[in-house]
Amino acid sequence: MKARRRHRSSLAELPTDLAIKIAGRLAATSKRPMDDLRALRATCRRMLRVCSEPEVGRRVTLGRFKDNMSWDDPAGYATLVGHLTKVGNPEACFLIGMEVAFRKGTPLASVCTIEFQHAAEFGHNLAAYVGAILLYRANDDAVSDDVARRYMREVEGEEDAVAAAAAGHGCLH
Incomplete structure (x- = not known):
C-alpha cells in the first residue's frame, strides 16, 4: 500500500507579504469580508x-456589512469594531472616536484624538477634519494646535488633489 503524499497548497508557497496583500485585498473588496476571510x-x-x-484588519471595509x-x-x-480599532482600521477608529467624543454631548478632544489620529494616518479625511475641529476647540496647547493644522492641511490637500483631477478631466463640480 502506497503512503499518501501531502501536497503543499499553492497558498502556502506564496511569499508572506504577498499573501498578506491578497488577504487585505479580499478584506477591502469582498461583499462579505468576514465570511470570505473565515473561509480563507x-x-x-x-x-x-x-x-x-493587523494589515488585513485595517483593510476591512465596515460599510459593506455594517447595516445588516x-x-x-x-x-x-x-466586538468586531473593537477588534478592528485595536489593529488600526480607519473606519473603526473613526466610529469609536465619534462615540467617545460625543458620548455625553460634550466633545472630549483629549480622549478621542487617539482614535481620530489612527484613522487620519490611514487617510480617513473625515476623521482628520473632526479631530482638527475638536483639537482647536479644546485649545490645550501649541502641540494640539500643530496637530490640528496638520489634519486640516491633509484634508485641504486631498480636496485640492480631487479638484485638480476633476479639472483635468473636464468635470464641472
Whole structure:
C-alpha cells in the first residue's frame, strides 16, 4: 500500500507579504469580508496566521456589512469594531472616536484624538477634519494646535488633489 503524499497548497508557497496583500485585498473588496476571510483562514494554518495580520484588519471595509450586522448581531458588531480599532482600521477608529467624543454631548478632544489620529494616518479625511475641529476647540496647547493644522492641511490637500483631477478631466463640480 502506497503512503499518501501531502501536497503543499499553492497558498502556502506564496511569499508572506504577498499573501498578506491578497488577504487585505479580499478584506477591502469582498461583499462579505468576514465570511470570505473565515473561509480563507480555514484553508491552512498559514492562511490563519496571514488573515490575523493587523494589515488585513485595517483593510476591512465596515460599510459593506455594517447595516445588516449592527441590527442582526449588535454584540458581534461591537466586538468586531473593537477588534478592528485595536489593529488600526480607519473606519473603526473613526466610529469609536465619534462615540467617545460625543458620548455625553460634550466633545472630549483629549480622549478621542487617539482614535481620530489612527484613522487620519490611514487617510480617513473625515476623521482628520473632526479631530482638527475638536483639537482647536479644546485649545490645550501649541502641540494640539500643530496637530490640528496638520489634519486640516491633509484634508485641504486631498480636496485640492480631487479638484485638480476633476479639472483635468473636464468635470464641472
